[in-house]
Each structure stands twice: as C-alpha cells, then as structure tokens.
Amino acid sequence: MTDFIQLHVLTSYPPSNLNRDDLGRPKTAVMGGTQRLRISSQSLKRAWRASDLFKEALSGHVGIRTKEMGNFVYKALTTGVKLTDILEGKPEFSTTYPKMEEKKAGEISKQIASVFGKLKKEGFEIEQLAHFSPEEIGTIEKLIIDLAQSGRELTEENKNILRKNNTAVDIAMFGRMLAANTQYNVEAAVQVSHAITVHKVAVEDDFFTAVDDLNNGEEDMGSGHLGETEFAAGLFYIYICINRDLLKENLGEDGELTKKALQAFTESALTVSPTGKQNSFASRAYASYVLAEKGKQQPRSLSVAFLKALEEKDLLASAIKELNSTHEKIESVYGKCCENKIEMNAYTGEGSLQEVLKFVAE
Structure with a gap:
C-alpha cells in the first residue's frame, strides 16, 4: 500500500496582498457561508520551488x-x-x-x-x-x-x-504535462490545497500618495502620485498531501534524494512566503503550528474544522484546539487515520522544525 505524508499547517499573515485576482485584489473564497481570504496552491508551490532554500538544498536537481x-x-x-x-x-x-x-x-x-x-x-x-x-x-x-x-x-x-x-525534484513533486509527448508526462506526487483563513475577512483599501522630492511647493502643492491598493490579514490553514512512494518512483527510486526532497519541501512550506506585494507589506511569516502525519491510510484534509468561521480573539490557540479536536473526532468515527504523527507548536514553544524534518524523511 501507498505511504502518505500529510501536513496540516497554520500560518498567520499580517496585512498583505500575497496573491491577487485579475483586479489586483487579494483572492477570496466563500466557505461555510462567510468570505475567507485565499492563497492559491499555484502561488504557494511557485514560491516554495523558486525559493533559495529549495534550490540550494537540491542543487543540481531542480528543473x-x-x-x-x-x-x-x-x-x-x-x-x-x-x-x-x-x-x-x-x-x-x-x-x-x-x-x-x-x-x-x-x-x-x-x-x-x-x-x-x-x-x-x-x-x-x-x-x-x-x-x-x-x-x-x-x-x-x-x-x-x-x-x-x-x-x-x-x-x-x-x-x-x-x-x-x-x-528533477520539482517535476517529481508537482508533475509535468506535455501535450506533444504525453508518454513523458509525470504524475504529481505532491498535492497542495488552497490556503484559506480560519475566520471571515473583509478586504480593505489603502489609499496612498507619493511625493516628488524636487517639488518645492511653489507651483504645485499636490502629491506626485495617487494610488490605491487592497489588502487583508488572516490566519491560514494549509493542507499538503505527499505520496512518498510516487515521489520515490518519479526520482528513479533514489532513496537519499527522496529524503532530501521531502526535507527541503517541508522546510520551504513552513518558512517561505508567497512574494506578492512583499515590498509594500513585508508580510513574511513562518508557520505557527504544524501537525505532520504518516501512514498508509486514505488521506483526508482537516479543513472541516474551520467550516464555521472562528470568532475568538485568541485565534491561533482556538484554531489549534479546533484542528486537534476535529482530528480526534474523525479518528473516533473512522478509526486510526495515520500510523505516526508529530506536532510543532510555535505558540506554546513545543516541538521543533528539525524534529518535523527528521519525521518526514524517515
């Protein structure tokens, strides 16, 4: 049977516009009847595979x-x-x-x-x-x-x-589709959800001006530029499912490269932010919480934990509690959904990144 690695990640971003729609607004989605902030999986995967961390860790193995x-x-x-x-x-x-x-x-x-x-x-x-x-x-x-x-x-x-x-680890993880030569297509070994906030959000407007440094005010007292940008802030839930067996197969059964790939990808997912509007907002963040699971059981997301938007003031503590509660309830109904698991909780200072990286690679 197939070995799966699942990551359930909570990452909080301050005011930002990490992933824009065609109008330049932060992407959103309606979930549980309320508007949530969204970061597309394409945006996340692009940021991770193009990061210096990913490229340096897997030098010579990136396409x-x-x-x-x-x-x-x-x-x-x-x-x-x-x-x-x-x-x-x-x-x-x-x-x-x-x-x-x-x-x-x-x-x-x-x-x-x-x-x-x-x-x-x-x-x-x-x-x-x-x-x-x-x-x-x-x-x-x-x-x-x-x-x-x-x-x-x-x-x-x-x-x-x-x-x-x-x-090429990025091809092995995220797949390849060649319409001209379909026999060389590669099935993706990694699935990434759209990141979604655990609470409802309202996209806000930021009206800004820029001043001409050489304007002495004698003729024109106005600004040199007027503009408007939109932003929002939120605590995001991200779900990642990795088919370890398929990843190893895509990499020519290279066990050591598979381990390096898993560690580099996991570290990137927990520490690398999408690049959208970073110069305007400096909205870089590390994951505050991750629940990592391994096993041969059928994978499942825990997004249902946030179907009802959280409203508590202490959102992070509440989100961690809801995630773990949902995990326990699903296992009580369906039975054990993984064979091993590990947590890293930056909110309480428990666990460590190195422990998570060792866990996913073993």
Missing part, C-alpha cells in the same frame, strides 16, 4: 520551466555560448564552440523546441510552458556542442531528448 527553450538554443548555436550559462543568466559569457550560421541554427532550434510542444507561428517559442529536467538540459547542451563542432545535420535519433525518469 527549469519555460516556453523559450528554442530561443535559448538558437542563441547558444549562433553565439557559441554554453546553453547552461545562458539559462543561468551569467553576466559574462565565454565562447566555447564554433558559431553556427543563422538559417541552419534556426532550423535546428525549431526541431529541438518542437519535441516539447507545438511551436508558435513566429520564432522558436512553444505554445505552452514546458518543464525541463537537468538531464534533458544536459542532453540538449551535448547535442548543441556536437552539432556546432561537427557541422552535421540533426537526426531523428537526436530528438530523443525527453526522459521519463529523471532527478
């Missing part, structure tokens, strides 16, 4: 998601600069192989890009985002060097760039 690989390949072929240097945005480039004539480079770039998706009408971009593993980028790099040095044509065999099994 790149882009539509523009064809453009990067074309630039490498026509300049003689290594593809990896271009992708990393290094300020100083060094030519490492012969430059290719532009027409031929264009044809090759289109052929390579088409492996990952349907090309746009103009240029070398593909129509959808594609996630490239380090192994696939390495294969493209070697192919570019070979073609540039030998001057030969690209063969059909050279188009075997895609890999079903690779060591």
Whole structure:
C-alpha cells in the first residue's frame, strides 16, 4: 500500500496582498457561508520551488520551466555560448564552440523546441510552458556542442531528448504535462490545497500618495502620485498531501534524494512566503503550528474544522484546539487515520522544525 505524508499547517499573515485576482485584489473564497481570504496552491508551490532554500538544498536537481527553450538554443548555436550559462543568466559569457550560421541554427532550434510542444507561428517559442529536467538540459547542451563542432545535420535519433525518469525534484513533486509527448508526462506526487483563513475577512483599501522630492511647493502643492491598493490579514490553514512512494518512483527510486526532497519541501512550506506585494507589506511569516502525519491510510484534509468561521480573539490557540479536536473526532468515527504523527507548536514553544524534518524523511 501507498505511504502518505500529510501536513496540516497554520500560518498567520499580517496585512498583505500575497496573491491577487485579475483586479489586483487579494483572492477570496466563500466557505461555510462567510468570505475567507485565499492563497492559491499555484502561488504557494511557485514560491516554495523558486525559493533559495529549495534550490540550494537540491542543487543540481531542480528543473527549469519555460516556453523559450528554442530561443535559448538558437542563441547558444549562433553565439557559441554554453546553453547552461545562458539559462543561468551569467553576466559574462565565454565562447566555447564554433558559431553556427543563422538559417541552419534556426532550423535546428525549431526541431529541438518542437519535441516539447507545438511551436508558435513566429520564432522558436512553444505554445505552452514546458518543464525541463537537468538531464534533458544536459542532453540538449551535448547535442548543441556536437552539432556546432561537427557541422552535421540533426537526426531523428537526436530528438530523443525527453526522459521519463529523471532527478528533477520539482517535476517529481508537482508533475509535468506535455501535450506533444504525453508518454513523458509525470504524475504529481505532491498535492497542495488552497490556503484559506480560519475566520471571515473583509478586504480593505489603502489609499496612498507619493511625493516628488524636487517639488518645492511653489507651483504645485499636490502629491506626485495617487494610488490605491487592497489588502487583508488572516490566519491560514494549509493542507499538503505527499505520496512518498510516487515521489520515490518519479526520482528513479533514489532513496537519499527522496529524503532530501521531502526535507527541503517541508522546510520551504513552513518558512517561505508567497512574494506578492512583499515590498509594500513585508508580510513574511513562518508557520505557527504544524501537525505532520504518516501512514498508509486514505488521506483526508482537516479543513472541516474551520467550516464555521472562528470568532475568538485568541485565534491561533482556538484554531489549534479546533484542528486537534476535529482530528480526534474523525479518528473516533473512522478509526486510526495515520500510523505516526508529530506536532510543532510555535505558540506554546513545543516541538521543533528539525524534529518535523527528521519525521518526514524517515
């Protein structure tokens, strides 16, 4: 049977606009008949996988998601600069192989890009985002060097760039969908809920002005800019479910890399905030509480604990109490829902991040 790891997280954010809708307002949702603040799972996952913490802990095992690989390949072929240097945005480039004539480079770039998706009408971009593993980028790099040095044509065999099994942790966790080559799709091993506040919220308006530093007030006494932004604050419940067996399978049965991935992801989820409007609000926060579970039982969220919006003044203590009470009641009805569990409670100073990281990795 499948091994699951479940994380139930409570994180409080002060006034913020971490995740905006199409009108620039904080995202919301109606739950239990009341409006709640919401952070989409896409926003959370993006913040975690793009964080320095995640990248440094898993150096060499993080992929790149882009539509523009064809453009990067074309630039490498026509300049003689290594593809990896271009992708990393290094300020100083060094030519490492012969430059290719532009027409031929264009044809090759289109052929390579088409492996990952349907090309746009103009240029070398593909129509959808594609996630490239380090192994696939390495294969493209070697192919570019070979073609540039030998001057030969690209063969059909050279188009075997895609890999079903690779060591890109972000692909293994969050999956990959390639419409052009569905056999190389990867099923996500990690599921993340939309973060939702445990209490009702009202989105507020912030009217602000900016002053022209060189305005001496002789002609214009007004401000140089008038603006308005919207914000809200809240205590969020986040639910995460990790299929450990699938994660290990996606990583080519590499047990040690699976452990590193679990620890890096968990630490990111507990300490990294979405980046929206951070310069305006500095709304960075660590998780105040986490309940981590392991077992082969069918996973379940504990969001029902907050179906009725909490109204107590001491929201964090009340939310922790409701979460644990709901956990106990579900187990009394359905039986044991996990084999092992551990808590970290920053409100009471109990448990530690290191204990949680050790727990998820074991």
